[in-house]
Amino acid sequence: MRWKGKQTSKNIEDRRGGGGARVAGGIGIGTIILMIIMFLLGENPMSLLQNNMRQQQQTQYQGNTKDDPLAEFVGVVLHQTEQVWDRIFREQLNRRYEPPTLVLFSGQTRSGCGHASAATGPFYCPADQKVYIDLSFYNDLNNRFGASGDFAMAYVVAHEVAHHVQHLLGITTQVHSQKGRISQKDYNDLSVRLELQADFLSGVWARYAHEMNNILEQGDIEEAMNAAHAIGDDRIQKQTQGYVVPDSFTHGTSEQRVRWFRKGVETGDLSQGDTFEARYL
Numbered sequence: 001m002r003w004k005g006k007q008t009s010k011n012i013e014d015r016r017g018g019g020g021a022r023v024a025g026g027i028g029i030g031t032i033i034l035m036i037i038m039f040l041l042g043e044n045p046m047s048l049l050q051n052n053m054r055q056q057q058q059t060q061y062q063g064n065t066k067d068d069p070l071a072e073f074v075g076v077v078l079h080q081t082e083q084v085w086d087r088i089f090r091e092q093l094n095r096r097y098e099p100p101t102l103v104l105f106s107g108q109t110r111s112g113c114g115h116a117s118a119a120t121g122p123f124y125c126p127a128d129q130k131v132y133i134d135l136s137f138y139n140d141l142n143n144r145f146g147a148s149g150d151f152a153m154a155y156v157v158a159h160e161v162a163h164h165v166q167h168l169l170g171i172t173t174q175v176h177s178q179k180g181r182i183s184q185k186d187y188n189d190l191s192v193r194l195e196l197q198a199d200f201l202s203g204v205w206a207r208y209a210h211e212m213n214n215i216l217e218q219g220d221i222e223e224a225m226n227a228a229h230a231i232g233d234d235r236i237q238k239q240t241q242g243y244v245v246p247d248s249f250t251h252g253t254s255e256q257r258v259r260w261f262r263k264g265v266e267t268g269d270l271s272q273g274d275t276f277e278a279r280y281l
Contacts (some may be wrong), residue, residue: 008075021039100164124163145230149223162201193275195251200273203264
């Protein structure tokens with residue numbers, strides 16, 4: 001992927017290096033002491049708390065190619081998603097695109113959807129409209145899943161941003177509203193369709209991003225499809241438990257994920273990505 005020297009997103013919250021615990025976990029002991037002193041002096045201690053929280057929420061990642069190339073790469077990909085979806089929302093949906101915030105963390109942090117850890121992998125939380133990524137997942141892609149290459153990681157970021165797009169369009173809410181109302185098997189089917197649509201939207205992003213910024217190099221699409229194949233439900237279940245249970249699938253098979261991503265790349269047409277009406281996934 002041609003990404004070096006390109007602009008990074010400003011919508012990144014870097015919680016690594018211990019910063020995440022303060023942002024996610026609450027008030028430090030030093031802040032509490034200062035609040036008590038302010039109270040004794042007749043000042044409003046809540047002003048300190050509000051200012052402290054405001055500063056934490058506005059923390060943004062500043063890329064450094066030499067010291068942190070992977071974080072900068074993710075920032076570039078995020079910016080590319082912002083450009084693409086801003087254009088698509090304006091031109092095709094007549095709407096304004098509100099980009100998500102991407103949270104970089106190490107080990108564990110808190111999200112609007114609860115506890116997050118490196119073990120859960122990258123995910124999107126609709127409650128706070130943030131994408132959470134521990135960059136060690138890049139090593140997992142290479143070593144655990146055998147999905148090497150920078151565009152494999154770009155696909156992962158694009159897939160999680162695609163979930164944000166689904167949230168903005170009300171699709172995610174419609175799916176989640178069915179939980180408890182239908183059987184677990186049927187709900188799993190809806191979950192698969194949601195994930196496959198996100199794969200399709202990731203492909204749409206790749207097509208538009210290349211048309212707009214000439215980012216693709218030879219082999220990039222294959223890297224993304226290899227990543228999609230590597231994290232199919234059937235492949236992961238086979239690796240972890242030795243057998244496959246189709247009714248328990250929540251993300252789709254390797255073949256399905258690759259096919260819907262490819263369809264997004266080849267068509268670039270949002271109307272072709274209605275996985276919920278598709279008879280054959």
